[in-house]
Amino acid sequence: MDNKKEIFAGIIVIGNEILSGRTLDTNTSTLSIWLNSLGIKVQEARTIPDIEEIIIQNVNELRKKYNYIFTTGGIGPTHDDITASSISKAFGIEYGPHQEAMSILEKYYKPGEFNKGRQKMAHMPIEASLILNPTSGAPGFYVENVFCLPGVPSILKSMLGGITNKLVGGDPILSKTINLRTVESEIAKSLKNVQDMNKNVEIGSYPFFKAGKLGVSIVLRATNQKNIDKCNLEIMSFIEEKKIEIVEKN
């Protein structure tokens, strides 16, 4: 957009519990909102099972395709937590006890409590850089452009602040939402005209139901506020003409 540099990210959600439907993934949304605020656009999110060769293949495919990759899940102490060893293989880096991580967890647990299971959480690509975990001790890590975070949403959230300064974003992605009391088919043609004349703004149209009534949210996204404002004016103009009511959604 606007010939400025765009920075793209991919997300890889690792976990059978998401694919079985048992657990609803909220980490993709959390990461997307956070990355957007840094001017990084999420271009793809994949959910894959806890299978080593599939993790390796997806990480190696996507890390070449996007500026940053974020993985969630699979870095705990149990047998099904295989993200760290898989990332080691993906990069061809030795997997083993990470000195700094071992030292962090040794201090975190009471004497005698740093057992084998917990020591596994300090095993990772030995050259990885750590992502500190203010919630529960066990750090995440990153190798080159691949950032590995835990699957538990509250812990993941608490760790994002620690990596913000490791990421180089593009221009922040700005957005404006207009909620209308109408149906999509009523505005489809006019909205397409506005989109055709404003290629540098991404215009999305999303139907909603609220308090038993139908509505449409129009979302404008761009890196340049002036372009959003111009689009907004053109939309306001056809809304007025069609006598469509603007509503509060939340």
Place this chain on the structure above:
Amino acid sequence: MDNKKEIFAGIIVIGNEILSGRTLDTNTSTLSIWLNSLGIKVQEARTIPDIEEIIIQNVNELRKKYNYIFTTGGIGPTHDDITASSISKAFGIEYGPHQEAMSILEKYYKPGEFNKGRQKMAHMPIEASLILNPTSGAPGFYVENVFCLPGVPSILKSMLGGITNKLVGGDPILSKTINLRTVESEIAKSLKNVQDMNKNVEIGSYPFFKAGKLGVSIVLRATNQKNIDKCNLEIMSFIEEKKIEIVEKN
């Protein structure tokens, strides 16, 4: 598992609103639970933007890889709804007014209300089979093994019943969950032993927080109830030995 035939599905969520974090995707979870009940295992879910070449590329890659593909989103009347035309291109089938869909929508709307925008919802690969929509009229469709559903969760849900008999599933995937008042590192070694001795059961371990207390859910999944029961007994045995309490989670 058990040398029986496994049937796999892939999900493609199409929509910038998911990748921006604006909308939380719940359709993957809905589809996964439903497919599991039919003996179909979701092996991958991808969220991709509303960009034609990306939709075509992902559909063509995944439809060869899995038995069934489900897409959600992008079949409405506005300019950003490009799933139907993209699927036409992916299969090399003409995109145009679908006779049966046109006829359904003509009857659905009042005379004079079947406008251009609404007619777009009857445009799709002309050889597609329809998926009826009991909620809001506009049908989904399928071509070969690719099933295209809308993005609005309540509408998507209402359409699943209509395609159940089009899918051939494998053995239903059974599961058992055991919730324990413990932490993962306490059971990691014993659980790994059980997994190593029961390769035909997929054992997942998921930490949880409930009412301020930590716990772990162990999830056993297999197509054979006897294998689950055997695993369960072995887990009960080490739980008793370690004096770990079983708790209700919900």
